[in-house]
Structures are given as structure tokens and as C-alpha cells.
Amino acid sequence: MTERMKSHFEPETGxxxxxxxxxxxxxxxxxxxxxxxxxxxxxxxxxxxAVSTDLVHWEELPIALxxxxxxxxxxxxxxxxxxxxVVKDGVLYLFYTSVSDALGQTQSVATSRDGVHFxxxxxxxxxxHFPEEGSADFRDPKVSLFGDTYYMVCGSGKDGVGKxxxxxxxxxxxxxYRGVLIQGEQFGGVVECPDFFPFGEGALLxxxxxxxxxxxxxxxxxxxxxxxxxxxxxxxxEAGPDFYAPQTxxxxxxxxxxxxxxxxWRRKVKEGAKRAGALTLPRELTMAxxxxxxxxxxxxxxxxxxxxxxxxxxxGGFILSCNWETPMExxxxxxxxxxxxxxxxxxxxxxxxxxxxxxxxxxx
Numbered sequence: 001m002t003e004r005m006k007s008h009f010e011p012e013t014g015x016x017x018x019x020x021x022x023x024x025x026x027x028x029x030x031x032x033x034x035x036x037x038x039x040x041x042x043x044x045x046x047x048x049x050a051v052s053t054d055l056v057h058w059e060e061l062p063i064a065l066x067x068x069x070x071x072x073x074x075x076x077x078x079x080x081x082x083x084x085x086v087v088k089d090g091v092l093y094l095f096y097t098s099v100s101d102a103l104g105q106t107q108s109v110a111t112s113r114d115g116v117h118f119x120x121x122x123x124x125x126x127x128x129h130f131p132e133e134g135s136a137d138f139r140d141p142k143v144s145l146f147g148d149t150y151y152m153v154c155g156s157g158k159d160g161v162g163k164x165x166x167x168x169x170x171x172x173x174x175x176x177y178r179g180v181l182i183q184g185e186q187f188g189g190v191v192e193c194p195d196f197f198p199f200g201e202g203a204l205l206x207x208x209x210x211x212x213x214x215x216x217x218x219x220x221x222x223x224x225x226x227x228x229x230x231x232x233x234x235x236x237x238e239a240g241p242d243f244y245a246p247q248t249x250x251x252x253x254x255x256x257x258x259x260x261x262x263x264x265w266r267r268k269v270k271e272g273a274k275r276a277g278a279l280t281l282p283r284e285l286t287m288a289x290x291x292x293x294x295x296x297x298x299x300x301x302x303x304x305x306x307x308x309x310x311x312x313x314x315x316g317g318f319i320l321s322c323n324w325e326t327p328m329e330x331x332x333x334x335x336x337x338x339x340x341x342x343x344x345x346x347x348x349x350x351x352x353x354x355x356x357x358x359x360x361x362x363x364x
Contacts, residue, residue, distance in 0.1 A: 007303050007342045008262060009050050009058040009279040015040050016277030018140075018193055018245035019259045020047055021064075021085035024252050025092050025115045029055055031259060031279060032064055032094070034082055040269050040276035045079030047096065049116075055257070055282045055299045064118055065096065065110060071125050072108075074101045081105070082193060084142040084247065086150065086172060093172050094118060095152065097139040098125055105130070105138045107154065109173065121173065127154075131177050134158060134165055137190045142247065143172070144197040146224065153181060155191040155207060162187030164194045164207060166227065181205070181229050182220065188212075193245040196229075199256065200287050205229060206246065213241050217260070219292055235292040241328070242267070242345075243280060243358040256285045258294060262345060262358055280358055281340055281347055295353030296338055304338040310346060310361065311339055322346060322361050330355060 004010045014037040021032035028051040035048030047065035050058040067079035083096030091111050098108040106125035110118040130138035134156035143152045152167040152175060163183040167175040181196065187209055194207040203224040208217050215236040222231040238246070238260065246260035263277040281303075283294040296304060310321045313334070320328035330350060338349040348357040 003343075004275075005278060005342045005345065007056055007281065007300070007340060008345060009060075010275050010277070011035060011037070011048055012060055013040075013274050014038060014048075014276075015042055016048065016275070016279070017042070017261050017263065018082040019247050019261060019279055020082050020096065021094050022247050022249040022257070022259055023085040023087055023092065024249065025085075025087050028053060028115070029251075030085070030092075030115060031058065032085070033279065035063070037063060040273045042077070044074075044077055045081050045099075047080050047094070051115075055297050056303070058279075061116060064116075065094065065120075067099075069098070069120060069124065071100045071103055071106060072098045074099055076101070080108075082140040082245070083107075084195075085249070086143050086145070088172060093143075095141040095143050097141065099139075103128060104136050107141045107152070107175075123173065126173055127167065127175055130156060131165060133180050134163065135190075138165075140193045142193075142195045144195075146198055146203075151178075151196065153194040153196045153205075155194050157188070157190035160189050161185050162189060162191040162209070164191050164196070164205065166196075168227070178227050182231070187218065193247065195246070195248050196224075197248060197256070198224075199285070202232065203229065204285070204287075204292075205231075206248070208245050213266070214239050216240055216244050217246055221287065221292065233290065237292055237294045237353065237356060239328070239330075239355060239357045240264075240359070242360050243356070246280075248285060255297075257297065258283045258285055260358070263360070267360065278345065283353060283356070286353075291354060293351075293353035294349075294356055296340070296347075296349050300340070303340055303342075304349075305341070306337055306339065308339045308341055308346070308348075310341075311337065311348060318348075320346070320348065320357060320359070322359055328357060328359065330357070
């Protein structure tokens, strides 16, 4: 059995997918994550939990949320699906999709004052049904503060059109539906893991598109005025192929940081494996001269190299020589390469995060 990676968080045992509830609380960075602790495969979802003081070394803590309430239980799997975190008045709020046979996908809340022990809100679910514009695929609540109002975005879709749905609240417990923030057939039938937050002079919306091998995450920069989002530019900074469901949060120094899921639904877990799935190296999101960048956090600088045997420079870019069925080639200007090899995974950052590649080296 392979050892855990040194610079990417993996659980001690079990399955990990989407990062959830990323935040800074009580002097530590917190990363929650979708977790099935009993086997390296998808199962009834729990929220795993890890903390760090430097964004590189992580300590795994006890399970934060387990599917124990009626609105979280399903014979089809169910549980506590993806969501986000907000710190307000010294209290950590976790927002998550609760999944049950009785109610389907609904949105619920849990709170904590110590960041370790969580109490589920007695009024759950706080959003008990999808709106008319949505469907039974109604999940992944991400909450951000714009001015004095909290806004929640949820992923959904209807009739082959992927959608991001918008809700508003003043107290984090009572939510009013505000309509469709963005939609399009080009986003696939269902949008997953949206994130929407103030960024620069405008706002940045990001979400993941199902069944995409490369560039699965879309970034859209625009204006948020009168509770309407007007897109200006689109970006596909993260190429993948093992990058999905990223989420952002604010560091105490004001940096907008992002962590994604470093794995893929297409990957087969090796026989005898103890765990499956990891979190990517954290990135810092910036925008300058109309270019969005997702650069590796400064704390990781000592881990990065300028070259690697698996990265072959060419006249027009470089080729990643990993054992993947689809060749990974970057064509474009390369002024700077930052490479992190950590056991079975490879992450390559181009020109300070203009384009990034995250992958497991082996096909399986």
C-alpha cells in the first residue's frame, strides 16, 4: 500500500471527492471534503475534515457531518453532499445538500463554535424544494457575502440546460429565491459546484461541467448589479484532466484561494487500495490586464521545480508524458513553468497560473 502524499491531502482511509466548506477559522485553514470513510469508493456521503496552518501540511480531524437525520437518508446512497462555509459572529456555518428518499436534494445548515463539533439546525432543510426553473438535480450550495447580503448559488439544470440558481439571505437561515443567475446548453445538462463571489471590480462565477475530460471548470467574470449577473469574459484556466469541483475562500490576508478535487470519476481505484482521491495544491486567484491566473500559493514555493522528466519542452509549448489515453499538450507562450511532482500526481503551472495541468501519472 502506498504512503499518503506529502504535499496533497488524502484521507487516511476511504473515498474523497469535492472540497467543501473551505475557510479560515480560529487560526487554521479548514478543508472539509466529500467522504465515504469505510472504503475507497463512493457511498453515503459524509463530510471529512482537515486543518492546516500553512496550506501544505494537513491534519485529518474526525468526521464533521454524517448522514444521521431523516432528511439525509436514502437507500440510493444519500447523505451530506457538497456545500460551503461562512464565518459570522464567531460561528462557523456549514451549508450542504442533504439527500433523502423522502425529500430528494435539499439544502441544510450546521453550525459550530469550535470548528470541530457541529450541530445541525433544527429547522433543516432551510431550502426544502427546488424552484420551478430547476429540477431534482439541485445541489452544492455556495454562500458568499456581497455588501450586507449573503447570496447562495446552487447547481441545477432542466431540459438539457445547465443552470446556476440564486438565493439571498440576511441571517444565513432564511433564504429567498432570486432566480437564475446564468444558464446555457453549453454548460451541460446539470451545473455542479458553483461558486460566486466579489472579485476585483466585479464578480467571478465558477462552476464545473459534468462529463468533461479537459477544462471541466468554467470561470466567468462579469458585473453583479441589481441581483443580475452580466458576464464579460470567460476563462478555462484549469485544464485537468484530474481537476474538478474547485471552491474558493478568503485567506486572512485577503487572498482569494482555490482548492479542487484531484481525481476523476473516470479513474479506476486500484485493487487493494486503502484510499482514493486527493485535494489539489491550493491556488491564489488574481486578475491583471484582463488575464485570470490561478498561481500556486506562495507557501508552496519551496516544493516547486522548473523541470521534470515527464514535462518535455517543445518549440511551441510542452507535452506531458503521462500515461493518459488523451495526449496532454500545451501550445502557447511559456515564460515560466512551476512543477510539483508528489508521488503519483503531477501539477504543472504555466506563466504564474495562466494555464494549469493536474493529473495522476498512471492511467489507473
